[in-house]
Amino acid sequence: MELDTLHKMNMNLLTVFELLMETRSATETAARLHTTQPGISRKLAELRRMFGDPLFVLTKRRLVPTPRAMEIRPTVREALAAIGSIMEDGGAFDPLKSTRTFRIAARHTLEWMLAPSLRSYCDIHAPLVRFSFVNMQGVALPEKQLEDHSIDIALGRFEDVGGRIRSQVLFDDDRVCLLRHGHPAARRRLTPAAFSALRFVTTTDMYGKNNEVDAWLHGAGYQRRFDLYVSSMSHVPLILLQTDLAVTMPRRLANYIARFHRLHVKDLAFSLPKSRYNMVWHARWDEVPSHRWMRSVVAQLSHVG
Numbered sequence: 365m366e367l368d369t370l371h372k373m374n375m376n377l378l379t380v381f382e383l384l385m386e387t388r389s390a391t392e393t394a395a396r397l398h399t400t401q402p403g404i405s406r407k408l409a410e411l412r413r414m415f416g417d418p419l420f421v422l423t424k425r426r427l428v429p430t431p432r433a434m435e436i437r438p439t440v441r442e443a444l445a446a447i448g449s450i451m452e453d454g455g456a457f458d459p460l461k462s463t464r465t466f467r468i469a470a471r472h473t474l475e476w477m478l479a480p481s482l483r484s485y486c487d488i489h490a491p492l493v494r495f496s497f498v499n500m501q502g503v504a505l506p507e508k509q510l511e512d513h514s515i516d517i518a519l520g521r522f523e524d525v526g527g528r529i530r531s532q533v534l535f536d537d538d539r540v541c542l543l544r545h546g547h548p549a550a551r552r553r554l555t556p557a558a559f560s561a562l563r564f565v566t567t568t569d570m571y572g573k574n575n576e577v578d579a580w581l582h583g584a585g586y587q588r589r590f591d592l593y594v595s596s597m598s599h600v601p602l603i604l605l606q607t608d609l610a611v612t613m614p615r616r617l618a619n620y621i622a623r624f625h626r627l628h629v630k631d632l633a634f635s636l637p638k639s640r641y642n643m644v645w646h647a648r649w650d651e652v653p654s655h656r657w658m659r660s661v662v663a664q665l666s667h668v669g
Contacts, residue, residue, distance in 0.1 A: 380407045441513035457653035459490035469500040470519040528647040534666040536638045537614040541630040553633040560586040565609040568593040601625045
């Protein structure tokens with residue numbers, strides 16, 4: 365884009381575009397920007413003239429982006445990120461005054477533990493900062509979302525990290541079994557045979573799949589039985605309280621859940637390799653003060669517990 369074209373562009377329009385893509389609502393975008401809905405409609409009209417495309421089509425009271433809007437979004441995000449980086453050069457970021465929203469992709473198990481402590485920490489140290497968690501399906505590195513700025517960081521067990529993706533180890537964890545108090549197996553050693561005799565609950569996205577526990581059991585000549593598949597792990601604690609089902613999960617998460625539910629954390633009587641959890645981000649954020657602050661807070665809180 366030539367300099368005369370840039371001279372005519374109102375850079376605030378890019379912020380409006382990105383928020384419209386995120387909220388799919390002129391009303392919600394107006395609220396986020398502390399302006400009026402007619403004001404956002406005028407800016408959308410400017411965006412349409414600037415890009416020569418409708419950009420959004422109103423369908424069932426939601427703004428649905430056009431193919432052109434989907435095409436230009438990664439570039440707009442990159443531009444906004446670059447501008448934000450320039451503005452923060454010299455350590456100008458002040459968490460007490462910042463109104464930034466950070467987007468975090470994580471499995472629900474990590475979100476359970478991190479979200480409350482993150483909010484409590486920021487209520488004191490960064491009261492206007494917000495966090496938006498995105499559920500990450502599977503364990504694959506979400507490289508595309510990191511690249512196109514859909515997310516700021518991702519938390520999980522990522523082994524193959526390279527190129528422009530940076531990584532920081534958060535913690536190592538082993539697996540345990542979670543049962544209701546009074547469960548018939550609560551006082552028994554969970555040898556491979558006793559463990560395999562239990563009935564398990566897991567999430568539907570694991571149907572027909574094996575994790576590292578199943579792989580170890582198969583190698584030792586055992587197989588466990590799944591009697592219930594649920595849409596979300598958030599349902600599992602209440603299910604365990606009312607049934608004789610069991611679940612395996614990282615020790616940190618099991619201990620966290622047992623603080624709020626009368627459930628028994630049971631060690632396995634056999635050794636499984638520990639899982640390493642890390643935080644990943646795009647290299648563009650390496651030296652951006654706000655991002656460095658956010659990463660340090662996430663790392664600090666992840667080490668607690």
